[in-house]
Amino acid sequence: MSISLQGSTRSFRAAAAARTSRDAVYRAVWRWHFYAGLACLPFLISLSATGALYLFQPEINATAFAYRTRVAAPSTAPLGPDRLIFNAAQAVPGGTPVAYTDPADATASAMVTLADGARRILVYLDPYTGSVLDRVDRDGEFFMVLRRLHSLAYFGPWANAVIEIVAGFAIILVATGLYLWWPRGQDGGVVTIRGTPQRRVWWRDLHAVTGLAAGGGLFFLALTGLPWSIWWGDQFRAWTNAAGLGQPAALWAGKPVSNVPLGEMLTTAGWTLQDAPVPKSEGAGSAPGIGIDGAAAILARLGMPRGYELSLPVGPTGVFAAAYPRDVNRQRMISLDQYTGKALVDVHFADIGPVARAVQYGIGIHKGEHWGRVNQLAMLAFCLATILLAVTAGTMWWKRRPAGRLGVPPPPRDRRAAATVTGIVLGLGVLFPLTGLAILIMLGFDLAAGRTFRTRTA
Template identity: 50%
Template sequence: MTDISLDRATGPAAARAATDFYRAVWRWHFYAGLLVLPFLITLAVTGALYLFRDEIDAIVHGDLKRVAVQTERVAPSAMVAAATAAVPGTAVKLTTPGTPASSAEISVRTAAGDRQTVYVDPYTGTVLGSLPHEGTIMWLVRSLHSLDFLGNAGRVVIETAGGWSILLVGTGIYLWWPRKGRGGAVSIRGKPRQRMFWRDLHAVTGIFVGGFIVFLAVTGMPWSVFWGATVNQWANGSNSGYPSGVFVNVPVSDEHLGHLGETGWSMQQAAVPQSPSQGAAPMGIDRAVAIFDGLGMAAGYAVNIPSKSDGVYTASIFPDDLAQQRTVHLDQYSGATLLDIPFASYGPAAKAIEWGINVHLGQQYGLANQLILLAACMAMVALAVAAAVMWWKRRPAGSLGVPPLPDERRKLAGVAAILAVGGAVYPLVGASLLAVLALDWLVVQRMSAAR
């Protein structure tokens, strides 16, 4: 972050040791920044947009999502029939209107195997239009935010960048920590043409936004490749910690909620009950929706429509208010409730994970949640830009500008050992930490020695 002015030649041994440790931390902070800051800008910009996904989608896709409020709605089966008439195929999911002025959404699987979302006026049964599954502008932003276009590689990047972000904050706090004779801890000195201005802007912004970076990195980990999968398996693999009858002691198939459609993260491995075949005709979507409404499902819930004889009607809602999260399964023949999972039945770990995800998405505390995270995202962009400008002003011409090595090279490995604690929690961070250490020793240090 900055240089310190200890007299390395004549200062006491303790001061020299402190200087060496500072430089070792600074060097690792620099490497963490190289790995994280490009992704931090992308994640902050796309994340800021996604905080207002409902508001933006309502503007961009208002012709599909908004309707004139009337008194009576047509039957769900009429909405499904209208959707499949406009887009031939099999209806697999109906999302009920979230507000009186919202359209209904029917997901249709076509003969070609792709999925289309058809928007229907719930009062008239008129088809308003259709989009490819997850084809709204905000799904595109979400895909960019989570790097879905890279497949599993994107999840690897997310986990690595998230873990390094935590290390970046930790090393940054050490470098920021006020020391004798240093200013700029909570104020910005100088002018934009001076490096000091950008150093202080970076440090002050970082100390105020560091907690948000750590929180967003941790709560974003459930979508990562190794850490997320491990925690998912731990939370759901044996259904331990949940009351009897929620996930155990019920007739279940080998289907899981995550396969059927969007669901809460901690519920993705929950087994779906199996409808016992009774030789009777299925009850149909109209009765299923009537039962779900009678059970008090919050508006805007999605209904997965069974496509097999042993399938079930599954209603799920994951609204802004966590207390209203709920999943209900109905026997498709008798309409009997096979399983009703309210948020209150989640175990403590699942509740904590879902709370973190809800806050991460900006939906748990309404507008305040959105505005606070928007400010944090803007601060992260400022933090990254200030770091880049500060580095550009400091680096020698023709050099990468890596911070100087400590006199005692063991200090560099010592700091790496401390950072390895994070690598033990996030394996991809540990692997990349070893890779950076090897690169620094084999390439950067030898190039510096040669110069």
């Protein structure tokens, strides 16, 4: 009998210890989930709101801005780009034409970009009559403003580092949120919502169920946004290129190139090629030059899709550089010798490395450009769900926080559990160093606050 009681006691103690350990891990994960949310939820709201609008750029341009982006069905042949550029230059005295955007279809307008000092002016034209439909400062164009808000570019180049940190924390949010959601015998909060909006549990369950539905989308948006980040994205692109998995370096082999990156000539160069060197024209003095109309005719003959952006040559060794940015599988970049019209570089999507193709597929889906309306609506749903996650998280925090305090979840008493979870979070920080640096700073503040609290209560 005593043996049975001893065995029962040991089993009870072991079960109690296991429950204590699980509770400690749960509290440690919850604490980091709170910190990650505190760091990035306001930014996730901004990113989601601006991103949701950007998904529907074609539709918004075709409705709200139809006066400058759409034209009447054609009754005559379109004018050549040279004439359109001339008309645009007349509309901006002193402006220098730098790029031409081909109409994407028969009822789309053409666009010419002119440099006026440091400014860039966009002039929209009817491609059939040559009339100017509108002109706008590029920095004031609606979707450029949206892009700069999305990337925090208005706050300086290093503000983009915040986006990189937020993306890393979003991945931590998804990982820790999945652990917190995992069913542990509760009746609600898994796929159902308990209570009413007056109760905190309703907001908790709505947050958990929304996170279950949208967590994968948030993870995808964060991961596919990282390639554009100021440090991680640049380092990742450099690695793919060095490993032969990005830019097709062989296409530049044996060709004279400038020190100008393609991204400075084309706004649509794309992630893989934005820092690729622009080749030099080799036929100086051999011919008067093919001209913009000649370049457009060559691009059409080479099968460049409509809607491409074409930058104009700068200086005697400059080239015509064209890029088609949308419809991932048809993306293409061509550089033409300005004198002979020879295609110095012709990069199809299939020519870039496998990692770069995967990245650009992800970016295309991120921007709603790959599977039409289904892609747009799916990304919109994830953006709206992210906003809902932020709102429910803020409401939960407000309802549970002690008056006058931040309301950080208490640390577990089991220091081993806290250290293990913190180590895993720091491991994610190694993958995304700017996020890791932010984690170390937060950890330092947390330890300092803990010491201060213990000193005051001693």
